[in-house]
Amino acid sequence: MGEYYLGFEKPIQEIEKSINDLKNVQERDKRIDFSSEIGELEKQRDFIMETLYKNLTPWQIVQVARHPERPLFLDYIRMIFDEFMEFHGDRYFQDDKSIITGLGRIGDQKFVVVGEEKGRNTKEKIYRNFGMPQPEGYRKALRAMKMAEKFGRPVLTFVDTAGAYPGMEGEERGQGEAIAKNLFEMSALKTPIISVVIGEGGSGGALAIAVADRVLMLENSVYSVISPESCATILWKNSAKMEQAAKALKMTTKDLIGWDIIEEIIPEPKGGAHRNYEETMAKVKETVLRHLSELSKLSTAKLVQKRYERFRKLGKFEKI
Amino acid sequence: MAWLTKPRYSVKKSENVKINEGLWRKCPECNSIVYNKDWEENLHVCNHCGYHDRLNAFDRIQTLIDAGTFVETFNDLVSVDTLHFHDGDSAYSDKLKRTMDKTKLKEAVVTGYGELSGKSVEIAVMDFSFFGGSMGSVVGEKITLSIESALKNKRPLIIVSSSGGARMHEGILSLMQMAKTSAALKKLSDADGLYLSVMTNPTSGGVTASFAMLGDLNIAERGAFIGFAGPRVIEQSMKQKLPPDFQTAEFLLEHGFVDMVAERKELKNILSFLINYLSK
Numbered sequence: 001m002g003e004y005y006l007g008f009e010k011p012i013q014e015i016e017k018s019i020n021d022l023k024n025v026q027e028r029d030k031r032i033d034f035s036s037e038i039g040e041l042e043k044q045r046d047f048i049m050e051t052l053y054k055n056l057t058p059w060q061i062v063q064v065a066r067h068p069e070r071p072l073f074l075d076y077i078r079m080i081f082d083e084f085m086e087f088h089g090d091r092y093f094q095d096d097k098s099i100i101t102g103l104g105r106i107g108d109q110k111f112v113v114v115g116e117e118k119g120r121n122t123k124e125k126i127y128r129n130f131g132m133p134q135p136e137g138y139r140k141a142l143r144a145m146k147m148a149e150k151f152g153r154p155v156l157t158f159v160d161t162a163g164a165y166p167g168m169e170g171e172e173r174g175q176g177e178a179i180a181k182n183l184f185e186m187s188a189l190k191t192p193i194i195s196v197v198i199g200e201g202g203s204g205g206a207l208a209i210a211v212a213d214r215v216l217m218l219e220n221s222v223y224s225v226i227s228p229e230s231c232a233t234i235l236w237k238n239s240a241k242m243e244q245a246a247k248a249l250k251m252t253t254k255d256l257i258g259w260d261i262i263e264e265i266i267p268e269p270k271g272g273a274h275r276n277y278e279e280t281m282a283k284v285k286e287t288v289l290r291h292l293s294e295l296s297k298l299s300t301a302k303l304v305q306k307r308y309e310r311f312r313k314l315g316k317f318e319k320i
Numbered sequence: 321m322a323w324l325t326k327p328r329y330s331v332k333k334s335e336n337v338k339i340n341e342g343l344w345r346k347c348p349e350c351n352s353i354v355y356n357k358d359w360e361e362n363l364h365v366c367n368h369c370g371y372h373d374r375l376n377a378f379d380r381i382q383t384l385i386d387a388g389t390f391v392e393t394f395n396d397l398v399s400v401d402t403l404h405f406h407d408g409d410s411a412y413s414d415k416l417k418r419t420m421d422k423t424k425l426k427e428a429v430v431t432g433y434g435e436l437s438g439k440s441v442e443i444a445v446m447d448f449s450f451f452g453g454s455m456g457s458v459v460g461e462k463i464t465l466s467i468e469s470a471l472k473n474k475r476p477l478i479i480v481s482s483s484g485g486a487r488m489h490e491g492i493l494s495l496m497q498m499a500k501t502s503a504a505l506k507k508l509s510d511a512d513g514l515y516l517s518v519m520t521n522p523t524s525g526g527v528t529a530s531f532a533m534l535g536d537l538n539i540a541e542r543g544a545f546i547g548f549a550g551p552r553v554i555e556q557s558m559k560q561k562l563p564p565d566f567q568t569a570e571f572l573l574e575h576g577f578v579d580m581v582a583e584r585k586e587l588k589n590i591l592s593f594l595i596n597y598l599s600k
Binding site: 165 | 396397398399400402403405406407408457458460461464486488490491492493494495496497498499500502503504505506507509510525526528529530531532533534547548549550553554557558562566567575576577
């Protein structure tokens with residue numbers, strides 16, 4: 001970790017380079033002791049990091065949400081669950097690798113787990129279609145959720161996608177229908193659903209697994225109706241204006257919590273989730289379990305009714 | 321050297337035949353000259369090539385609902401600029417005002433109830449001329465209210481879609497309308513209410529990915545563009561040309577996502593037939 005720096009992280013990169021240089025010298029010659037210098041630099045770095053991350057612009061947050069070292073769904077599977085078994089296929093066409101479904105356990109709590117996986121390196125990214133699901137991915141997700149309903153397990157979904165894949169095959173196989181069907185069925189699923197946006201919440205491709213009782217977002221994740229690039233292309237015929245678009249779209253956690261789009265912002269470790277996987281995972285785990293324990297107190301009828309009301313009230317308008 | 325001083329002539333393109341705007345019009349598809357009265361009597365469909373031109377919401381309602389029976393509902397809802405969205409040229413709030421003045425509509429959907437061949441129905445009709453028929457909070461709310469009214473009054477529900485998708489000027493709130501409308505349709509469906517979805521040119525994005533695709537029966541109007549992602553986006557990601565009939569009503573019929581493709585003039589009879597068969 002810590003090998004990739006975003007453009008705005010240059011000051012952090014410089015200090016960390018100095019720290020590493022000093023450490024290297026120390027290692028080569030055990031008689032030299034730079035520990036106080038290193039400590040001083042680390043303090044400086046922490047201060048800069050904190051200041052930078054406290055004042056991120058919306059576009060910078062988009063970059064953090066897409067950071068190449070940010071924990072991905074597979075990291076959560078590996079680190080949050082005590083055990084996990086994947087299952088495959090939508091039973092109609094094929095297995096979509098950009099959505100992973102399976103059974104997982106945290107302590108005594110068994111979950112049906114659904115999530116979008118972008119892939120870490122080039123090979124994985126191609127295998128996972130960059131985390132952009134085809135219709136069969138959403139159908140597999142729904143199959144998993146229906147199973148959760150049948151066998152009385154809560155559903156936990158992890159959202160991380162630029163969006164549903166815009167391609168010819170997807171259109172032929174009903175991308176729109178697949179997403180619509182998930183919204184339709186999830187709205188009345190008779191078991192608790194908790195969704196965590198861990199990176200990018202890209203439009204319908206995200207919502208199709210996030211019609212939940214509780215929608216939680218990691219601090220530096222985003223959730224939007226359209227990507228800043230596409231928005232900039234449409235409005236200004238210039239995808240380079242994504243900074244402006246990111247700001248205009250109000251896609252950060254701070255914007256969204258005010259409109260009741262999400263229930264809770266899960267704070268990230270200093271310098272973003274990618275700088276400390278353990279701390280990120282612990283926070284996510286604790287938050288999810290806390291929300292589940294609240295939801296578990298509700299009867300199924302009440303739970304479904306409350307989920308309906310949760311989405312029913314969303315929207316802003318005036319009466320004249 | 322007289323040719324040097326000779327005035328130069330260029331071939332002058334003959335001007336397009338000026339047609340008397342009030343009497344005649346040109347079909348945008350086949351360029352045939354059509355008598356305006358025929359155009360209107362033929363429900364804005366070209367009688368030469370069968371091209372289905374866009375209908376505004378009230379004209380559409382006239383083609384479907386028995387004369388004098390339509391009662392508009394929920395027309396007191398108007399959009400607000402929650403995001404303070406500015407597209408570089410103008411603020412969303414200003415654009416809304418201008419669009420309202422221009423279209424004489426308050427939003428991109430007209431909702432109400434009335435009789436279709438003597439049967440009482442709940443109907444919501446989108447209008448593409450208002451912000452490309454895009455779905456923001458008001459469109460989502462009015463459609464949801466219509467669904468709820470259909471449920472409460474036990475009327476069959478008809479939604480005629482025509483939309484570019486979610487309205488980005490309202491950000492995430494637009495996206496949430498997809499969930500809201502779909503959830504309401506689930507309630508209607510669980511109560512065995514009938515919902516007939518009519519997709520007209522164009523039906524795309526977040527509207528396709530929510531209520532438009534959720535009909536007990538999905539009916540597409542002939543030649544309509546229907547899809548999730550726009551063709552330009554797909555061409556960009558595929559780096560190849562798309563086949564000519566891609567994402568048309570006929571393409572969706574072939575792939576099993578609509579039950580039938582209908583001519584505009586048949587639509588009322590089809591809906592009436594379905595309601596007679598399926599409505600309780």
